[in-house]
Amino acid sequence: MNKKILLGSIVAIFLIGGIIGFNYYQKIFGKAVQKDGAIYIGSNATFIDVKKQLTEFVKHPENFVWLAEKKKFTQPKGGKYTLKEGMSMNDVINLLRSGNQTPxxxxxxxxxxxxxxxxxxxxxxxxxxxxxxxxxxxxxxxxxxxxxxxxxxxxxxxxxxxxxxxxxxxxxxxxxxxxxxxxWTPSRLEKAKQLNLTKEEVITLASIVQKETAKKVERPIVAGLYLNRLKDNWPLQADPTIIYAIREINGQDFVVKRVLNKDLEINSPYNTYKNTGLPPTLIAMPDISSIDAVLNRQKHNYYYMCASVDKIGFHEFANSLAQHNRNAAKYQQWIHQQGIRR
Known part of the structure; x- marks a missing residue:
């Protein structure tokens, strides 16, 4: 009888030890992450902060803090970390310890x-x-x-x-x-040099082109028109620069739907109706298509443009004032019909 009790006790001990060992193994090496995703660890994050983020991905996020203490992992490294389904808590800690974050x-x-x-x-x-x-x-x-x-x-x-x-x-x-x-590659710099413009001046002109038309196909035409005016020392007469000047006076969030004749008298270095040449700086952030539109402008004889009423969003171009006046009169009539004011 004593032998049976001893044997039973030994078996029970092994079973209990096995269960405990298995549980520890699962906590450390078992599947912990339930789904793919990413966590964002702040530069000053604590383990409790990480635990909160892990709640979305693991069943027992408290195991993270427990294992980090066992592995003497004292400070999470900031960054974005990608988690994969099936990763163990040991994998997660090793990932954070390595600092191998995902760009x-x-x-x-x-x-x-x-x-x-x-x-x-x-x-x-x-x-x-x-x-x-x-x-x-x-x-x-x-x-x-x-x-x-x-x-x-x-x-x-x-x-x-x-x-x-x-x-x-x-x-x-x-x-x-x-x-x-x-x-600003050698190629782009050379194209700017051929236009007799610095890269800053290219970007300034590109910002006007950007604001003048949303249609990328038009941008090289518009750029060519403004470059014709610059070459002949004409004022650019670009409405976007007037809008910029108005917003400088009234605040950047001031909405301008229409430029009025009185606006053309604004005393500002950005008033390209009163001043020749380019304004002092860019008036907006131009995208690459606008910058390259200036560098690869279309060569033509246009000096005038007016918003088109037949093809909304585009412009009517002209090389004579008489033709431009006809286009402008047509546009002004359309504006009045739409009831557009300031």
Missing amino acids: IKLSFNNQDTLEKLAGRIAEQIEADSITLLQAMKEPSFLATNNFSEKSALGMYIPNSYEFYWNTSAEKFRDKMLREYNRF
């Missing part, structure tokens, strides 16, 4: 001010808009790279870029400067 695709376009650009970027990386804007406007950075607060927007070429989610505001800005310099 993100960051994109932006048509941001008319640095403030709006900072807001758009803050939606995609950890840095907040205030910190980003401070980095973008940092006086020493602007001075070193020959930008002003108004011209700095031209440094940001709209596109998609690869970043780590926890990239700092300064590193984001510095990479954008590298991308800007990379964008």
